[in-house]
Amino acid sequence: DxxxxxxxxxxxxxxxxxxxxxxxxxxxxxxxxxxxxxxxxxxxxxxxxxxxPMIHNQQGKKLSKRDGATDVMAYKEMGYLPEALLNFLVRLGWSHGDQEIFSFEEMCDLFDPRDINKSASIYNTEKLDWLNAHYIKNSSNATLATLLEPYGITLVSHDKKEILLDALKDRAKTLKEMARMVDDIISTPKTYDDKAVKKAFKGDAKAILEDFTMKLQVRDEMHLPSDYHEAMEELVNEKDIGFGKIGQPLRVALLGKLSGPGLDTVMAVIGKEESIRRIEQAITGIDT
Structure with a gap:
């Protein structure tokens, strides 16, 4: 009225x-x-x-929901850490020299509203991803194991938790992405990427995998990535082949695709028996 x-x-x-x-x-x-x-x-x-000043999208227009203006809890579901989101938000329209990374204590000590920029800030998801990756990388493995639980990943009591998370810290931009990477390793592949199979399973690929399986079976102590790397190296030297000859088909057998962390790390995490089981499953299940 x-x-x-x-x-x-x-x-x-x-x-x-x-x-x-x-x-x-x-x-x-x-x-x-x-x-x-x-x-x-x-x-x-x-x-x-x-x-x-208002926050704009990368085209210089007022931010809308499809650009990232969404509920704060949605960022948690997407796998962003609170520290990263706070750091990102405090840098929207404010700066302290060239510093990009701020702890919560530094935000409280250094922030001065008189230093707020006069021009509109730009919402940049790549910057948020970069900050989030930084905080993931610098989180303890115990903290990450707890943070991954809402995404269906239980690692708190996993005996190879340290090896697994150390291998993935530098690769993941969000917790959700890290959870997917963990699942790719600890879960037996149900399918195999067609392009990966065509590229990796050529010539004597299955014979090489069979020989590698025999190498694993005769070894007693297989705990660290170095133990598995040694077995791979031994086979490569014996057969006088490049690492790719064993690496590509082995990666597909273990992960169902050609991307992922080091194979020695993957095998150390899942263990000798599971490694052998996945290799044998690939040998019998993949048509070449």
């Missing part, structure tokens, strides 16, 4: 809550003088007002 209730009640609400700083988007700039009149008329102490 045209009654100016917003500017009236928001000023009273903030005053009664003891708000001393108001930081908001510059789309509220026109409301500030009106609210200041209310403060002064009612004898309230004026807070300090700061106006942050």
């Amino acid at each position: 045209g009654t100016p209730t917003y500017n009236f009640v928001v000023a009273i609400d903030d005053a009664l809550m003891g708000v001393t700083e108001v930081i908001r988007g510059d789309d509220h700039l026109s409301n500030t003088p009106k609210q200041m009149v209310v403060y002064e008329a009612l004898g309230f102490t004026l807070p300090r007002f700061y106006h942050v």
